[in-house]
Amino acid sequence: MSDQGRSDSGRNETPLERADRNFTELLQELRVTQTGVQILFAFLLTLAFTPRFPSLDTMQRATYVTTLLLAVLAAALFTAPAAVHRGLFQRGAKPLIVRVSSRLAGIGLGVLVLALTGSVLLVVDVAASRTGAIAAAAGTLLVCGGLWGLLPRAVARAGExxxxxxxxxxEGGEGSSGLT
Incomplete structure (x- = not known):
């Protein structure tokens, strides 16, 4: 087989083989995050049916509804790559599917950070205090932002x-998608 069309990634794969591998890796990442979103969503759904729910104040109810909707949006973003793949299946669009799906997953992570932050805000507010809730939510936002946003960039810089x-x-900017 000719080397024409082969990637310079050191993997000796064609662009389509690379797209197939990247999509498989992305699906593995989505399996991990999707499970967490499903657990969070299930937890949030059950809260409305607990005896203490009617006693929530206006801010707690707003936090609950906002967080529930963020969890739904995160779940939708994490399952959208399957729908994109299904809609473009066998149409020779795998590299496009990978790019769009990677962006959806990245946006989904951003929404998930907000859903996790809202969940912490609500639970700590109900269980402890509003001040503690704000501090815990800010900590959640910082930890997730650091681990999910800053850490990969720092590792990439050190690796470079x-x-x-x-x-x-x-790679023409493709490395920023997390898939290479």
């Missing part, structure tokens, strides 16, 4: 310096 990771610019 040591030669273990190619820069996103070397």
């Amino acid at each position: 310096r040591s030669g273990e990771v190619r820069s996103a610019d070397a």
Whole structure:
């Protein structure tokens, strides 16, 4: 087989083989996050049927509804790649499917951070105090933002310096999607 059309990623794969591998890796990532979203969503659904729910104040109810809707949106974003794949199946669009699905997953992570933050805000507000809830929610936002946003960038920079990771610019920006 000719080397024409082969990727320079060091994997000796064609662009379509690379897209197939990237989509498989993305689906594995989505399986992990989707399970967490489903558990969070189920937890939130059950709250409305607890004896203490009627005693929530206006802010707690607003936090609950907002967080529930964010969890629904996160679940929709994490399942959308399957729908995109299904809609474009066998149409030669795998690289496009991977790019769109990767963006959906990235947006889904951002929405999930907000849903987790809202959940912490609500639970700590009900269980402890409003001040404690605000502090715990801010901590959740910082921890998730740090681990999910800043840590990958720091690891990539360190990897670029040591030669273990190619820069996103070397791949036309594709490296920023998390799939290479």
